[in-house]
Amino acid sequence: MSASTPSFAEEELLRAQGYRCIAGVDEAGRGTLAGPVVAAAVILPLGLDAPWLGLVRDSKQLTPRRRELLFHRIYEVALGVGIGQVDATTIDRQGIVKATRLAMMMAVEQLRPAPECLLVDAMSLPGVKLPQKGLTKGDQSCISIACASIIAKVTRDRIMAELDQVYPGYHLARHKGYATREHLDCLRRLGPSPVHRLSFRPLRDWADQ
Numbered sequence: 001m002s003a004s005t006p007s008f009a010e011e012e013l014l015r016a017q018g019y020r021c022i023a024g025v026d027e028a029g030r031g032t033l034a035g036p037v038v039a040a041a042v043i044l045p046l047g048l049d050a051p052w053l054g055l056v057r058d059s060k061q062l063t064p065r066r067r068e069l070l071f072h073r074i075y076e077v078a079l080g081v082g083i084g085q086v087d088a089t090t091i092d093r094q095g096i097v098k099a100t101r102l103a104m105m106m107a108v109e110q111l112r113p114a115p116e117c118l119l120v121d122a123m124s125l126p127g128v129k130l131p132q133k134g135l136t137k138g139d140q141s142c143i144s145i146a147c148a149s150i151i152a153k154v155t156r157d158r159i160m161a162e163l164d165q166v167y168p169g170y171h172l173a174r175h176k177g178y179a180t181r182e183h184l185d186c187l188r189r190l191g192p193s194p195v196h197r198l199s200f201r202p203l204r205d206w207a208d209q
Contacts, residue, residue: 006056006146008048010119010135015046021079022046023115024144025104025125028059028152030096032177033187033203034170034196035160036085037096039103040151041111041118043080044144050077056146058139059153071154074147082110083155092199101125107148121145167193 014022027039052073059067075081084106086099094102105127108115118125118132121139125132138145157176164173170186170193177183177195184202192203 004057004061004140005054006058006139006141006143008143010133010138010142011044011046011144014117014119019116019131020046021113021116022119022144023080023082023108023111023117024119024121024138024142024146024148025107026121026139026145026149026152027100027103028149028156029177030100032197033179033183033200034088034172034177034193035156035163036087036195037091037100037103038083038085038152038156038159039100039107040084040148040155041080041082041104041107041115042074042078042144042148042151043111043113043115044074044147045077045079048077053143056143056150058137058146059149060139062150064157067150067154067157070147070150074151078147080111080113080115081151082107083151084108084110085156085159088195088197091197095199101127119144121149163195167195 011022021043023041023043025041029037084103086103091099118130119142120134122136124134139149160176161173169190175183
């Protein structure tokens with residue numbers, strides 16, 4: 001099995017300890033210049049065996065079409081899915097790390113049934129009083145986190161498409177707020193919109209000039 005193929009190994013370790021409702025948690029949009037950071041939490045059935053599971057990867061390794069397909073499959077089988085989002089204003093005020101944790105906490109709080117423990121991609125959630133394990137590159141190794149990454153990414157992409165209609169001219173639906181050349185050219189020409197993160201470079205550098 002390649003390093004980029006997620007498995008149920010972490011879930012099985014927790015299952016052996018007696019846990020049943022195990023949530024994977026991940027985010028999308030942490031490094032963008034515009035839009036919210038979106039987090040998702042997903043509880044998969046223990047022992048899930050579905051043909052599409054072999055297609056699951058970290059969302060960044062998937063095409064948009066494949067992500068959409070898996071998004072629907074995950075929703076069909078998941079015991080619970082929670083989503084949290086934090087807007088650009090809050091990101092500027094609290095910083096991206098706190099904002100990401102807040103989005104993740106919101107996603108976990110939405111879960112029904114409530115999770116018994118968490119597997120979190122590359123972070124810890126001190127504000128959540130549950131057993132948890134942070135996994136470096138968890139979206140590449142842990143199936144629950146990989147599924148959460150897909151839910152978060154598709155949800156955020158849809159939000160960015162909606163914001164593109166509200167703030168035309170930035171092509172947010174195309175680059176999703178990332179610092180592409182096209183996006184930077186739009187910012188130089190139009191200046192920031194209300195959904196841009198003014199605390200992020202290069203926006204912060206431009207503001208300081």
